[in-house]
Amino acid sequence: AQSVTQPDIHITVSEGASLELRCNYSYGATPYLFWYVQSPGQGLQLLLKYFSGDTLVQGIKGFEAEFKRSQSSFNLRKPSVHWSDAAEYFCAVGARGSGYSTLTFGKGTMLLVSP
């Protein structure tokens, strides 16, 4: 079975600074990988996904993520954070073989943006 670890529960970044949120997964092969964002009181919105091909994936809102097979990681990055990026971010992994069947989510990283 697959699993996901997001090592950081909270991260505080100054507005305009760069951001990297960490995600490590455990799975026997190359999984499907996703990043979702949840704003307060809202559902989860897909930021980006990795299925195959180029290991650097571009998403919405200026986010990108890089799949590193050797490190079993899929870290989310943004070069310059805006106050509106304050939210909770979830990494998720899905098993190959039958589409992505069910997704397993990490416990989330809460991003706080300071002025």
Next chain:
Amino acid sequence: DADVTQTPRNRITKTGKRIMLECSQTKGHDRMYWYRQDPGLGLRLIYYSFDVKDINKGEISDGYSVSRQAQAKFSLSLESAIPNQTALYFCATSDSPGRTGDGYTFGSGTRLTVV
């Protein structure tokens, strides 16, 4: 209208009461899911359904049941609510196997409080 609609948005119920959370979708997806979200625990899968005749337990199905009334409708029931079922509940949908799709599409959530 939202692609995935959950009702009610908020509900307070008493211990021992039966309660149903409803989910309907206009995405035309075959697969539907129920997750619960608790602070610090991320999203955990309760039940999922790959088509109208298919129901599967997730990692935390005890105390819950589901009904897939149609392709577009998937309801979650708490037969006898208890306080530790207080949580934010999400319904999600996805494409069938073989389609890359866009991962899951989430509803806005139902905040359930059991007193």
